[in-house]
Amino acid sequence: MKNLDADNVTEAVVASFRRTRDERLRRILESLVRHLHGFAREVRLTPAEWKAAIDFLYAAGRISDERRNEFVLASDVLGLSALVDLLNRPEGATESSELGPFYNPDSPWVPLGADIVRGAAGGERVLVRGRVTDTAGRAIAGALLDFWQAAPSGLYPAQDPAQPADNLRGRMRTDEQGRYAFVTVKPGPYTVPYDGPVGALLRAGGRDAWRPAHFHFIVSADGHVPVVTELFPADDPHLEKDAVFGVRASLVFRYVRHETAEAAAPYLVEPPFYSVDFDFRLAPA
């Protein structure tokens, strides 16, 4: 029997996975073990600190349900979600960003130019419009846009009994020129949930829980890599310290104010209103 000590235990665990059939999985498990052990060695992790980490994971499981995933939030605030996004971005395509916990795959289908405000949301009116193209700039007709956002209050319908369930979301296909457009209100910034273990982590780290306001999009088309992303207004005070590291310079836009209805043509928006003009680029699959 080999005597295990702090120097050889890592190799013993790595060796225990050597019969993993899936080569990629074996590589991931070996690297995971080496980095976990390396981390514990580097900080000389104590039993009490190890227990605190286990308690954190246990609490994350306890507070998670089908509407809330504390593990995703933990990944987000540690920047792991952002890193995985950044490592996997297709060349030339619109940058991706967080999916977030409020995506609902059954948003109502709406026509080009539709108003997606289904309750009394208040707030300033916005026309969001642009085109979907490939990386060479050619229009993609029939591309699918799935979009959702928080109300000016910063709340999603799932968090707010005052909003109809289908408020501020929709699905749309681009026209022959690759155009999309919808009418909505400015979303408000909000905090990520901080009543669970991730909130305790943020407080311990002296961080705040704010995210800048944003519009969520999933843009997809046959033969192309779908993009999950968010658009952020340049004037948001939380842009520099997004709790989940989702902001990319290429995803920041400026609201343009308009005083006449003609500025919205061919769509109908009562002035004054703001416009957001943003084109999405999809890479070939």
Ligand SMILES: [Fe+2]
């Ligand atoms: Fe969001």
